[in-house]
Amino acid sequence: MEIVIVGSGGREYAIGLALQNECRIEGIYFYPGNGATEKLGKNIDFKNHKDFVEFAVREKIGLVIIGPEAPLVEGLADILRENDILVFGPSSKAARLEGSKVYMKEFARRYDIPTATFVQTQDYAEACRFIETLNLPIVVKADGLCAGKGVVIAQSYEEAKNTAKEMLSGKSFGDSGKKIVIEEYLEGFELSVFAMCDGKDFILLPAAQDHKRLLDSDKGPNTGGMGAYAPSSLATPALLEEIKETIIDPTLTGMEREGNPFSGVLFCGIMVVKGRPYLLEFNVRFGDPECEVLMPLFKRGLLDCLMGCAKGDLKNVDYELEENVCVGVVVASKEYPYKNSKKEKITFLDATPVENASIVFAGVQKDGKHLLASGGRVLVCVGKGRNVKEATKNAYGIVKTIKFEGMQFRKDIAYQVLEEE
Numbered sequence: 001m002e003i004v005i006v007g008s009g010g011r012e013y014a015i016g017l018a019l020q021n022e023c024r025i026e027g028i029y030f031y032p033g034n035g036a037t038e039k040l041g042k043n044i045d046f047k048n049h050k051d052f053v054e055f056a057v058r059e060k061i062g063l064v065i066i067g068p069e070a071p072l073v074e075g076l077a078d079i080l081r082e083n084d085i086l087v088f089g090p091s092s093k094a095a096r097l098e099g100s101k102v103y104m105k106e107f108a109r110r111y112d113i114p115t116a117t118f119v120q121t122q123d124y125a126e127a128c129r130f131i132e133t134l135n136l137p138i139v140v141k142a143d144g145l146c147a148g149k150g151v152v153i154a155q156s157y158e159e160a161k162n163t164a165k166e167m168l169s170g171k172s173f174g175d176s177g178k179k180i181v182i183e184e185y186l187e188g189f190e191l192s193v194f195a196m197c198d199g200k201d202f203i204l205l206p207a208a209q210d211h212k213r214l215l216d217s218d219k220g221p222n223t224g225g226m227g228a229y230a231p232s233s234l235a236t237p238a239l240l241e242e243i244k245e246t247i248i249d250p251t252l253t254g255m256e257r258e259g260n261p262f263s264g265v266l267f268c269g270i271m272v273v274k275g276r277p278y279l280l281e282f283n284v285r286f287g288d289p290e291c292e293v294l295m296p297l298f299k300r301g302l303l304d305c306l307m308g309c310a311k312g313d314l315k316n317v318d319y320e321l322e323e324n325v326c327v328g329v330v331v332a333s334k335e336y337p338y339k340n341s342k343k344e345k346i347t348f349l350d351a352t353p354v355e356n357a358s359i360v361f362a363g364v365q366k367d368g369k370h371l372l373a374s375g376g377r378v379l380v381c382v383g384k385g386r387n388v389k390e391a392t393k394n395a396y397g398i399v400k401t402i403k404f405e406g407m408q409f410r411k412d413i414a415y416q417v418l419e420e421e
């Protein structure tokens with residue numbers, strides 16, 4: 001069969017890379033893909049989703065895997081399903097778990113899912129009243145999708161109120177900010193927990209840890225993620241059990257009960273506070289760069305898991321995960337995350353493949369025989385090993401073989417667990 005992977009980032013490249021040797025797959029299309037995905041398949045592009053769906057029907061595509069949140073919230077999975085195309089990804093109604101923070105917080109309240117105390121409002125005076133009841137810092141969130149920028153951690157009451165005002169007026173995020181969530185700040189460590197779901201059942205993947213800040217020691221501005229590793233030893237079996245019981249199970253049951261069964265991958269952003277898990281946010285897709293370190297951990301059965309989610313029969317799926325650890329180091333362009341960077345040619349200093357390491361391409365563009373770093377997060381160097389130390393060494397080993405003007409990367413990925421090993 002032929003499959004389509006929707007998206008253009010490192011996440012989509014990593015899924016393609018993990019599936020490229022799957023013998024049941026005769027071809028992979030990327031919609032729209034990036035400058036390197038053509039190494040794994042064929043890039044395609046369309047004016048709109050409708051034209052894409054016509055293509056999928058005409059070409060009898062066997063599975064569509066939707067990478068990013070925007071097409072999910074827009075309902076791409078729904079149109080594909082209406083046309084009898086198998087799809088990995090939730091319906092637009094189920095995608096509200098990510099598409100609306102207000103919906104997600106109210107859902108958590110309805111099903112007693114542990115999450116930060118909050119109010120949701122469209123009213124500035126109500127926002128101010130709640131802000132005054134909280135300790136500092138205070139978290140203010142725009143309701144809708146804001147490309148990862150809709151969360152502000154305010155350090156003063158004045159900043160929290162101003163942020164609320166700017167969001168509610170539509171000034172900062174347009175319609176996405178016209179409703180807001182204000183919540184208490186939770187102090188702890190974060191984990192990214194992924195459940196591949198078929199509406200009823202789920203498979204829990206190894207817990208990952210992302211590194212959101214630009215600079216070492218978690219300094220500098222927030223980014224989409226500068227590196228990740230999995231599994232994280234911070235996610236003990238008891239903690240994972242509690243996450244299943246208090247967060248994932250009630251979510252799947254609740255979504256089914258409300259008529260919007262969740263299929264695809266449920267990404268739970270967790271804050272562990274004094275050993276207890278709290279839900280910070282849901283995403284309805286794989287994390288990026290978490291996906292880059294999870295895909296290589298499938299020894300076999302990734303396609304079956306994706307198909308099982310799409311068909312609603314995960315129960316009978318046979319798969320196996322490796323015992324290894326993966327570490328991914330994001331290499332970003334010079335001005336990331338502030339503004340666009342000049343395109344730069346990437347030089348690969350050593351063509352010999354490094355054992356247990358691979359490069360996942362994201363912000364790249366083809367220029368004849370060369371690859372250009374076209375901005376943002378350019379690529380992810382992924383290392384595998386028996387432990388974090390070995391995987392980190394393999395990942396940084398490959399970073400050393402890459403050069404482009406202005407490249408930046410963190411030197412301390414996985415530091416929270418490296419000290420323990």
Ligand code: AMP
Pocket residue numbers: 116139141151183184185186187190212269271280281
């Ligand atoms: P979200 O998009 O809701 O996950 O928020 C983005 C990031 O903001 C999270 O990964 C956390 O680092 C931080 N954050 C969000 N909500 C809270 C909270 N209630 N307490 C502390 N940090 C938070």
Ligand code: GLY
Pocket residue numbers: 210224225283286287288289290
């Ligand atoms: N790495 C976090 C995200 O994908 O949202």
